[in-house]
Amino acid sequence: MPYKTILSYKGPFYIELISVFGTNIRNLNDSFVNARKKLFKIFIELSQNVSNYSEDYHMVNNIQRIGIGELCIRENSEHYLFSTKNQVKTNDAKILTDRCKLINSSEYNQLRKLKREQRLNSLGEKFGARIGLIQAVMLSKNKIDYEDEVIDDKFSYFTITVKIDKI
Amino acid sequence: MENIVLTTSPETPYFPEVNFDVQSGTCEIKGESYMEETYKFYLPLITWIKEYCDSNNEIVFNIKLIYLNTSTTKCLLDMLELLKKFEEKGGKVQVNWYYDKSDPDMVDEVEDFEAEAGIKINLIEKE
Numbered sequence: 001m002p003y004k005t006i007l008s009y010k011g012p013f014y015i016e017l018i019s020v021f022g023t024n025i026r027n028l029n030d031s032f033v034n035a036r037k038k039l040f041k042i043f044i045e046l047s048q049n050v051s052n053y054s055e056d057y058h059m060v061n062n063i064q065r066i067g068i069g070e071l072c073i074r075e076n077s078e079h080y081l082f083s084t085k086n087q088v089k090t091n092d093a094k095i096l097t098d099r100c101k102l103i104n105s106s107e108y109n110q111l112r113k114l115k116r117e118q119r120l121n122s123l124g125e126k127f128g129a130r131i132g133l134i135q136a137v138m139l140s141k142n143k144i145d146y147e148d149e150v151i152d153d154k155f156s157y158f159t160i161t162v163k164i165d166k167i
Numbered sequence: 168m169e170n171i172v173l174t175t176s177p178e179t180p181y182f183p184e185v186n187f188d189v190q191s192g193t194c195e196i197k198g199e200s201y202m203e204e205t206y207k208f209y210l211p212l213i214t215w216i217k218e219y220c221d222s223n224n225e226i227v228f229n230i231k232l233i234y235l236n237t238s239t240t241k242c243l244l245d246m247l248e249l250l251k252k253f254e255e256k257g258g259k260v261q262v263n264w265y266y267d268k269s270d271p272d273m274v275d276e277v278e279d280f281e282a283e284a285g286i287k288i289n290l291i292e293k294e
Contacts, residue, residue: 015203019181037270044201044236051203064203112275116283122241131237139272 003074003081010070012058013051018044025073032166038139039073039080039164045132046084046160047071054086055155075166083161093148093156100160103133104143111138133160140164168222171215182208183232187215195229201236209242216246220253231265231293240276247284254286262288 006028007021025040054067069086088096106114115134122130137144145161173185175198183198194216202208219226228250235243247262254260264280266273274290281288 015181015201019179019201023180033269034271038272041234041272044234048201048203048236048238112279116279119237119241119244120283131240135237 001076001078003076005072005074007071007073009072012066012068013047013054013071014066015051018047018051021047021071030166035080035164035166039082042082042136042139042162042164043071043073045135046082046162049132050084050086053088053092055089055092056087078166080164080166081161082164083159085157085159087151087155088158090150090154090156093158096158097146097148099133100144100146103137108138108141136160136162168215168218171212185212187212187219189219191227192219192223192225193227193229195231197229197231199234200232200239201234205236205238205242209239209245213242213245213249216249220249220258223258225259226250226253227261227263229263229265233267233270240280244280244283247280247286247288251284251286260286262286263291264288265291265293268292 007024009017009021022040022044025043026036028036030036050069050071051067054069056068058066058068060066067086069084071085072081072083074081103111103114111134115131115138118131118134133144140162142163142165145159145163147159149157149159151157168189170189171185171187173182175182175184179202180199181201183196183200185196187194194212196212216226228246230243232239250260250262264277266277277288277290
């Protein structure tokens with residue numbers, strides 16, 4: 001089934017913008033209430049990953065770092081597809097790839113255990129819980145697609161796509 | 168020690184409503200929580216709980232969050248761990264988590280909090 005784009009954005013991931021997009025997602029005019037709830041939660045998690053960790057960023061008032069990246073939401077009659085793309089260091093792309101492989105090879109209960117361990121052992125503060133990707137897969141119950149697109153010897157673009165079933 | 172009262176605004180729906188009341192010993196967090204720099208927002212609340220527990224015997228913690236991001240879950244876990252320590256020292260703790268039955272993922276989330284913090288959480292279905 002072909003997908004149509006319902007939201008596409010490239011630029012800084014300000015919280016104000018994420019919040020407005022999130023409200024639009026919640027208010028999508030369809031009957032897939034549970035799928036929209038999941039899409040909203042996954043949207044917030046992965047968008048905030050871009051905002052927090054993108055290597056391309058704006059500094060606001062020389063204090064706050066706002067990551068720059070891309071997002072896209074597409075849909076067909078059966079699924080929503082949500083993608084984020086942002087710049088990462090080459091070494092971080094390898095770490096992310098390994099993490100995606102681990103998450104994709106884990107069953108739901110293994111992910112739940114991994115999430116608990118990761119949250120308990122996370123340093124917190126500015127590092128957060130570091131469980132956004134696990135949460136996205138647990139919510140969607142689908143494996144994530146990922147792509148590491150090399151820019152040069154220092155950076156890559158890393159794309160993550162999550163499929164959310166409508167029913 | 169002073170109460171903490173924070174209200175929400177339609178312009179900033181990513182901040183929750185907060186009401187930490189010294190006299191009644193009741194703490195309530197309500198709404199949504201997915202702000203930037205989550206720890207900066209929650210640090211005063213964590214500090215408040217520490218100070219309150221140092222000089223009181225009883226606390227009620229009501230969580231009425233419709234949505235919380237994973238960074239918020241880390242801060243909530245820090246608070247629940249403090250309450251667990253308070254309980255181990257003889258304090259009386261009641262944690263109530265109000266949830267919407269149309270959100271099938273929230274019950275699993277609460278079970279995970281119980282397991283991670285080692286504290287009893289009363290799941291209460293919202294009317």
